Amino acid sequence: MESRIFDELREIVGPRGLITSREELHTYECDGLTNFRVLPRAVLLPDSTEQVQKIVRVCHREKIPFVARGSGTGLSGGALPVENGIVISLTRMNKILEVDFANARVVVEPGVINLDVTGRVAPQEYFYAPDPSSQSICSIGGNVAENSGGAHCLKYGFTTTHVLGLEVVLADGSLVHLGGKTLDTPGYDLMGVFVGSEGTLGIATKIILRVVKRPECVRTLLAAFPSANEAGAAVSDTIAAGMLPAAIEMMDNLAIQAAEAAVHANYPNCGALLLVELDGPAAEVAALMAHVDAICKKNGAWEIRVAQSDAERALVWKGRKAAFAAMGRISPNYIVQDGVIPRTELPNVMREIGRLSREAGLRVANVFHAGDGNLHPLVLYDRKIPGQEETAEALSSRILELCIAAGGSITGEHGVGEDKKKMMSKMYSEPDLETMQRVRCAFDPLQLSNPSKMFPTPRLCGEKPGEYVAHPLETAGIVERF
Amino acid sequence: MDASVSAKATANTFENDVREIVTAKYVRAAVASDAVAGAQPRLVVEPGSELELAKVLKLANAAGLAVIPRGGGTKLEWGNRPARADVILSTAQLHRVIEHAWADLTVSVEAGCTIARLQETLAKHGQRLALDALWPERATVGGVLSTNDSGALRLRFGSLRDLVIGVTLVLADGTVASSGGRVVKNVAGYDLPKLVTGALGTLGIITRAFFRLHPLPKETRTVSCVTEDVREAQRLVTAIQNSKLAHSALQICCEAEMQPRVDLLFEGTDAGLMAQVEQVKSLMRSATIADAGDAWNARQAIHSAGKQRESEFAAAKFATLPAQMAEAIETMARLSGAGVRWKVATQATGIGWARLEGAAPAVESMLREFRACLERFGGSLVVAHRPPGMAELDAWGSAGDALPLMSAVRRQFDPQGTLNTGRFVGGI
Numbered sequence: 004m005e006s007r008i009f010d011e012l013r014e015i016v017g018p019r020g021l022i023t024s025r026e027e028l029h030t031y032e033c034d035g036l037t038n039f040r041v042l043p044r045a046v047l048l049p050d051s052t053e054q055v056q057k058i059v060r061v062c063h064r065e066k067i068p069f070v071a072r073g074s075g076t077g078l079s080g081g082a083l084p085v086e087n088g089i090v091i092s093l094t095r096m097n098k099i100l101e102v103d104f105a106n107a108r109v110v111v112e113p114g115v116i117n118l119d120v121t122g123r124v125a126p127q128e129y130f131y132a133p134d135p136s137s138q139s140i141c142s143i144g145g146n147v148a149e150n151s152g153g154a155h156c157l158k159y160g161f162t163t164t165h166v167l168g169l170e171v172v173l174a175d176g177s178l179v180h181l182g183g184k185t186l187d188t189p190g191y192d193l194m195g196v197f198v199g200s201e202g203t204l205g206i207a208t209k210i211i212l213r214v215v216k217r218p219e220c221v222r223t224l225l226a227a228f229p230s231a232n233e234a235g236a237a238v239s240d241t242i243a244a245g246m247l248p249a250a251i252e253m254m255d256n257l258a259i260q261a262a263e264a265a266v267h268a269n270y271p272n273c274g275a276l277l278l279v280e281l282d283g284p285a286a287e288v289a290a291l292m293a294h295v296d297a298i299c300k301k302n303g304a305w306e307i308r309v310a311q312s313d314a315e316r317a318l319v320w321k322g323r324k325a326a327f328a329a330m331g332r333i334s335p336n337y338i339v340q341d342g343v344i345p346r347t348e349l350p351n352v353m354r355e356i357g358r359l360s361r362e363a364g365l366r367v368a369n370v371f372h373a374g375d376g377n378l379h380p381l382v383l384y385d386r387k388i389p390g391q392e393e394t395a396e397a398l399s400s401r402i403l404e405l406c407i408a409a410g411g412s413i414t415g416e417h418g419v420g421e422d423k424k425k426m427m428s429k430m431y432s433e434p435d436l437e438t439m440q441r442v443r444c445a446f447d448p449l450q451l452s453n454p455s456k457m458f459p460t461p462r463l464c465g466e467k468p469g470e471y472v473a474h475p476l477e478t479a480g481i482v483e484r485f
Numbered sequence: 486m487d488a489s490v491s492a493k494a495t496a497n498t499f500e501n502d503v504r505e506i507v508t509a510k511y512v513r514a515a516v517a518s519d520a521v522a523g524a525q526p527r528l529v530v531e532p533g534s535e536l537e538l539a540k541v542l543k544l545a546n547a548a549g550l551a552v553i554p555r556g557g558g559t560k561l562e563w564g565n566r567p568a569r570a571d572v573i574l575s576t577a578q579l580h581r582v583i584e585h586a587w588a589d590l591t592v593s594v595e596a597g598c599t600i601a602r603l604q605e606t607l608a609k610h611g612q613r614l615a616l617d618a619l620w621p622e623r624a625t626v627g628g629v630l631s632t633n634d635s636g637a638l639r640l641r642f643g644s645l646r647d648l649v650i651g652v653t654l655v656l657a658d659g660t661v662a663s664s665g666g667r668v669v670k671n672v673a674g675y676d677l678p679k680l681v682t683g684a685l686g687t688l689g690i691i692t693r694a695f696f697r698l699h700p701l702p703k704e705t706r707t708v709s710c711v712t713e714d715v716r717e718a719q720r721l722v723t724a725i726q727n728s729k730l731a732h733s734a735l736q737i738c739c740e741a742e743m744q745p746r747v748d749l750l751f752e753g754t755d756a757g758l759m760a761q762v763e764q765v766k767s768l769m770r771s772a773t774i775a776d777a778g779d780a781w782n783a784r785q786a787i788h789s790a791g792k793q794r795e796s797e798f799a800a801a802k803f804a805t806l807p808a809q810m811a812e813a814i815e816t817m818a819r820l821s822g823a824g825v826r827w828k829v830a831t832q833a834t835g836i837g838w839a840r841l842e843g844a845a846p847a848v849e850s851m852l853r854e855f856r857a858c859l860e861r862f863g864g865s866l867v868v869a870h871r872p873p874g875m876a877e878l879d880a881w882g883s884a885g886d887a888l889p890l891m892s893a894v895r896r897q898f899d900p901q902g903t904l905n906t907g908r909f910v911g912g913i
Binding site for chain 2: 106150152156160161164173181184190193199200216242247291344345346347372375377418419423427435438439441442445446457
């Protein structure tokens with residue numbers, strides 16, 4: 004990159020908004036998935052939409068690829084820099100711009116931390132529902148890019164359910180507004196396709212969120228089962244009984260041990276732990292809690308506890324949310340996966356994971372959002388043992404293939420990013436992927452915005468936007484346009 | 486060869502080719518009742534499978550013929566008059582419920598299946614698609630998705646964008662593509678189910694869909710309350726929304742020279758409902774309580790011709806902020822003046838439906854002014870039913886600064902403008 008470009012970029016963001024020194028650039032070489040690392044040419048720290056637009060215009064003119072980055076907590080390499088590209092870090096755009104309680108809307112900049120939205124509206128008894136485990140550090144902009152989930156998505160839906168409008172800087176630097184404060188704005192639901200597009204369609208610079216009223220009552224039940232089979236049956240019975248809990252989480256023994264070692268959540272030592280949270284009107288919750296309790300007992304739960312206070316509830320969740328990080332207590336290295344299966348396939352898939360784990364000679368800890376079939380198998384290994392990392396990666400891919408074979412998905416909330424793009428062609432056919440990339444070509448024909456992510460093979464955007472191409476039959480005079 | 490002769494020749498060749506693909510009895514000349522918003526197509530084709538549909542569409546696209554997808558035909562008049570209309574491509578033969586995976590709370594269904602038939606199948610296992618669509622007996626899955634039709638249950642369960650988890654669609658060039666799938670949680674690739682929801686068939690013809698399902702409620706109660714005026718109705722709605730009640734639907738129904746009525750729907754266990762109904766009585770001065778919910782037919786009533794002839798009313802969907810519903814209703818009442826009778830059903834989401842009866846010019850000017858007022862505050866108005874004299878009124882209103890991007894998406898999916906051309910927002 005020529006020095007005149009650096010000068011121009013410095014002019015836009017000021018000397019403190021441009022990072023070019025090697026040591027400092029290392030901070031940005033990866034996201035939460037640390038086994039992929041690329042050093043960017045520069046990192047820009049804009050503090051306004053105008054600055055983002057100016058930076059992107061320079062990139063467009065000079066054909067420099069760019070990657071937007073929030074807090075860098077993503078687990079699929081979505082914010083991994085690209086060779087010879089720049090990183091646009093949105094951390095300085097961290098203002099909550101507007102809180103409108105009458106309409107339950109909050110307008111934020113992309114660098115705002117997820118939990119800070121809830122923090123801001125909590126005094127009026129509202130909360131922001133999507134709750135990824137990293138919610139105390141991850142940014143809303145990143146959540147939008149990944150369509151982040153969390154334990155309570157089962158009832159409340161994902162990020163996409165709670166985003167109503169976006170201000171987006173497109174890859175040519177132009178600004179568009181998708182959706183809005185009101186619902187069903189006329190035209191295509193481009194906001195719906197932008198959420199979860201992993202930074203490949205542009206950069207969100209303003210986000211209109213919906214916040215939700217706190218339920219009257221929240222109860223969390225903890226049930227200890229001999230194994231995941233019995234716990235899985237209890238989940239199926241709960242759903243079959245017509246209940247929609249706020250969350251149903253499952254942890255296996257290895258995950259319980261790790262969580263205990265890390266945060267002393269006081270979990271029972273059992274084969275599989277089920278955590279069921281119900282919320283709503285007190286009378287309704289009481290009636291349903293009794294039902295869940297009976298279902299757990301029927302399926303062999305040997306210990307059932309209901310968190311009695313907010314503090315107890317917080318501790319129960321702390322153990323669950325710390326589960327990934329806690330793996331460090333029981334293994335030097337681990338790979339987190341994010342497969343999804345139809346809930347009913349749980350016993351089969353668990354059995355197969357167990358078999359594959361034994362074959363590979365590696366331990367696999369399991370943490371699931373059991374209610375919606377989202378598995379987080381954690382493949383434990385030691386990088387120092389030659390060949391073990393490769394074995395772990397192979398095992399991890401085999402697990403995703405199992406999920407696809409069971410009719411599921413390779414990712415429920417972490418995204419495809421760099422990590423799983425090769426798996427996309429196992430899940431989707433060529434025409435499926437080609438069709439998705441038509442969207443990309445409409446948004447970013449030069450493919451500058453987070454290129455090389457999500458798709459195994461990028462599609463060439465042959466069509467020039469705006470240009471009408473006459474049909475061969477038309478050229479030949481066989482048909483006419485009328 | 487002049488234009489009409491050459492076009493006719495192309496259509497004849499196309500018709501012969503189509504007969505090779507689709508059983509002869511499923512290809513017929515279009516009649517007057519097949520007209521779409523005043524445009525008369527020439528041919529109606531009902532392919533027997535997704536593959537047949539793809540072949541027919543590919544042929545039509547290659548022949549430069551304009552195609553209009555059709556499900557139950559209940560909302561075919563929504564959108565602008567087609568710029569061209571040659572072939573109606575019907576999904577009537579694609580009517581199977583493919584798999585109701587009840588233990589997973591999902592269903593896969595062909596696009597031509599009616600909503601009523603789908604719900605009947607789901608009810609066998611105590612489940613439902615949590616959507617109260619218009620004309621469920623005739624409206625199809627594909628049509629409901631393409632028009633993004635949803636009713637009062639949206640407050641609790643979201644609209645179709647929150648319920649659809651996968652689609653298969655056939656693009657104008659015959660490409661068959663799927664996105665999403667049978668699991669409720671899935672972020673692999675772009676969310677095309679959302680993109681095609683509400684796209685009025687302009688990006689491709691939906692042939693199959695996967696939905697997430699909800700249990701049928703054990704018990705329901707509707708609580709209704711007549712209020713002094715719309716301001717009081719708004720205050721009541723805001724208070725309910727601000728409370729910790731867990732209701733499934735909440736609406737204000739109102740018409741010229743009548744007092745507004747607020748309806749509230751509870752679903753759940755008997756114990757939960759009783760407690761909530763007690764709570765709500767403290768917010769409402771006078772309330773009537775019913776097990777059945779006739780109140781929830783209000784949106785359908787707005788669209789039904791009833792005693793009027795089709796030429797005598799207009800129906801429109803409008804969007805405001807939830808706290809501005811009263812303002813919107815008052816604006817409408819003010820604009821309607823003496824010559825236009827009006828009736829609305831607005832939901833606590835801020836989405837409302839209005840019916841206007843009167844002379845076409847008066848109704849048209851009222852709709853234009855009402856749209857302008859709504860758009861000033863970030864809202865919108867989309868006209869669904871128009872009497873014949875109002876064909877020039879744009880159905881959609883402004884798509885804002887995203888219109889060029891929308892056009893670019895359309896060109897990627899349907900570069901020749903084969904599908905529903907000219908019908909969507911901004912002439913797309």
